[in-house]
Amino acid sequence: MHDKQVRRRRAVLALLVGTSLILLTAYFGESPNSPLHSVQRGIVEVFAPIQKGASKVLSPFGDVAGWVSNTVNAKSDNATLRNENATLTAELAEAKYQLHQAMQARGLLALDTAAGSTIRDYSPIVADVIGRDPSVWYQQFEVDEGTDDGVGMNDPVVAPSLNAAVPGGLVGDVTAVGRNWSEVTELTGDKFAVGAEIDDPDGDAGILQPAVGNPNSLLLEDLPPQTGDIQPGKSYPVVTSGFEDPADPVIKSWSPPGIPIGYVSSVNENTVLNQQDVTVTPYADLHHLSIVQILTRAYPSATERASLTAP
């Protein structure tokens, strides 16, 4: 009796496995239009409405389970996305910084290669801004080049503009220098002054000084009395005049002539006639400086430079 049961069990097992293998072999080797495939398609057609109905009936359960699953997944997704967001934010900040640096470098190049530019004649060296006074009282910043790189006292410093339409220009001069650092006083600093002229056929010249109470503007003062022909609304360029006393060549401006500074942004006829001064807005973006150029051979001789260098 027991042997008969065992034999029957084994026979059924062998029959089932054999049937599966035959089905597998036949199905695998047949073309898509074969009888087995046709039977399968027929059964799928029968099953489809049942599955459709079941799917509709069971969809609330599926939705609930899907909601739970999505909620669980959302928690892990949230953590992953937060990490990704932090990484991307850091990358974006780095990319923005690099873009800013690239724009400044491109601005410097444009400044050097602009038509009529004399900047390249003064051996400019590029310096990174490494420190800045956060207070509004001292318009100064520190750069990473010093005497070892040929920087001297009163060397003019130029910087690009972030606006592609304007070339950039003078931002200040070196007021303290060490072996590998220099301190630059911006042209909006209260002790700054430089000889400048309006770049027009008349070439009216004066002294450019910061406007008290308005750190973003400069005043071109001591213009000649006949400056009244400056017309309001025209952006006259203002450049350094490179003043030099013909009687005593040692008395000269620390800045060579022709370095762009800014443009005449405001003209009041009464002010021009009575006080002989106009308002000038600098070309350089003084609030976003990261790269500047120091004109290391602006002043005539090394001897004179050495005499001005701080001990």
Next chain:
Amino acid sequence: MSSAADARWQLALRIALIALLAVVIQESAIAQISIFGVSADITPLVVMSIGLLAGSMPGAIAGFAIGLLVDLSLVQTLGVTSLLYIPIGYWCGRLRELRDPAHGLVPLALGAAATAAAGIGMAVIQFLLGVDAPVSLLLLQQIFMTVLVNTLIALPVYEIVRRVLWPAIPADPRRRRRRAYTTGGLSPLQRPSERLGGTAPRGER
């Protein structure tokens, strides 16, 4: 028709109903729910449960039928899933017939084993049939996650199948023992007459 044949037919009908419902529910609802990136698969659990409850023959036949239904409804290569589910149902049934495991967590372990066997077996058969696409190690991760999810639902699935099949199972050893003890009979350990070698009550000597 004798009561034994009646019970067999009743069992076959219940198994067929379970098989059909399992495949329909699996394809219509469960397959569309993603848990930990994978979907649960109740079909190997149902085959395991039938084998564990009804024995090796019903288990193997249910495995063949459920596998065939899966292949037919999903338009897969016929015979592949059947080939995998037959041994699952058969060996789960043999385990019941030979060992009759009574521990409550046996379905859990067998569910994990059945799912792992189905997953690995499917991968092996697909390799043998020739898979053109490069196979990623993620496949192992998927199989592992499916085993994990199926292990979690193995006990509820077993319990549902047991409740459906229980009235039609003719000779469940545990039930037979339990019935014997609860209908007035004593365990052999509690019957001193048998334990002590057939000592009859005093009045019957």
